[in-house]
Amino acid sequence: MEYLEFELPIKELEEQLDKCQVIGKESDIDVSDTCKQIEKKLAATKKEIYGNLTAWQRVQMSRHPSRPYTLDYINAICGESFLELHGDRTVKDDKAMIGGLGKIGDQSYMFVGQQKGYNTKTRQYRNFGMANPEGYRKALRLMKSAEKFGIPVVTLIDTPGAYPGLEAEERGQGEAIARNIFEMTRLKVPIITVIIGEGASGGALGIGVGDTVLMLENTWYSVISPESCSSILWRSWEYKEQAAEALKLTASDMKKLKIIDKIVKEPIGGAHSDREATFATVRDEIAKAYKALEKLSPKELVDQRMEKYDAMGVFKG
Structure with a gap:
């Protein structure tokens, strides 16, 4: 260990x-x-x-090499019922963004999430969990398919950010993320979002619009990573701990700011210290969130989602 x-x-x-x-x-x-x-x-x-734990220590916990990733959760929650779907029907299949159909009990869900690798070879294969535009377009294709058949969507967020390479920008990275945010606000099925690791920048927001947003205890959610923030403000990564505190990126900070709806407790020592318990907790929280949303009509879902995100960022001077 x-x-x-x-x-x-x-x-x-x-x-x-x-x-x-x-x-x-x-x-x-x-x-x-x-x-x-x-x-x-x-x-x-x-x-x-x-x-x-300090904010920086929680960032470190979210990146622990033994921490479970998206496919670990999906395979544990759905078992053999999971059917992975591939491709954006335009460019290629992005290995950093995975998705497919799976069941929790008798209820089907469309799962979408970023996938990291376990060693050097798989990290390169998964592009370190940083999706290209085709990854976000694949995610949107799967979510629109779920909408067509009335299947709720579950998104699992764990990314250091969208891929910042020149080729990604050439293929419309910003537009792909913006399109996802736009379309997710209007999706006529329940969307349950779970932050299971790193939730950085637009890379997280591209699949992060949800009716219910759950955040594991030792994860973070922010417009920028502490290291990048430190390098911009202080021209050095040495101040990453101060940056982490200033960014207010922990689950408790997000709950206070009403960016998320619920903090999901982890076993003492983090999600990786008792993976089975973590999987069971996340499975139960998804089922509970869906039960609260399933009776809402498509119009009520969209209206409630719009109101929720309209209210964010509003403050009294």
Whole structure:
């Protein structure tokens, strides 16, 4: 298991506990009391560290290499019922944006989300979760298909941003994202959005317009990453921690600003520390959100969605 810098005290205690248990197995010495003391100290340390995470530490948690990605959630939630669909019918199939039909119980959903890779080869294959214009056009094609057949849409956000390459701009990156935002506001089926990792810039907004927006506890959502913000304001990445605090990008900040609707609790230690529990929680939250939306007519859905996003950014001087 990989540990982040601020998790090193936990690593030390877990190593001590492992050694203590090994000594107990390999010798006749009773070490049960010592093990219990270490376990107690480990639990207290985890509670202290994970209960007081800074904004930058939550950004680090959202990028943890062991953290589950979009396909992990979909495969765990839908099992064999998931049918992946490909291509934007114009350019090609973008591997950074995945989507398809799947079931939770007896209810079908159209799942759409960014997919990252697990190692160097798959990260290149998935373009580090940064979609090209054809990825956003594929996402829109799938959402419009869902609308045609009355199937609710679930979007899973986990991207450091849309791909910023010259070829992406040549093929209309900005227009593709803007078109998605425009069309999603008017989509006549329920849209449930779940931020499962990084939610950066227009890359996230391109599939981020939802009737219900859920955000996992150790994720972030912002117009820019802390590193990029730091490099613009201070001409250096050294101030990324200050930038993270100033950007107000954590789940609690987003809830206070009414950008999201609900924070989804993660197991202590993050989503990767107990993947099955995280999958079960997300599955239940999606089903619960859909139950609250399914009785609304298409007109009520669109009107409510429009009102929700119209209200954002309004303030009294």
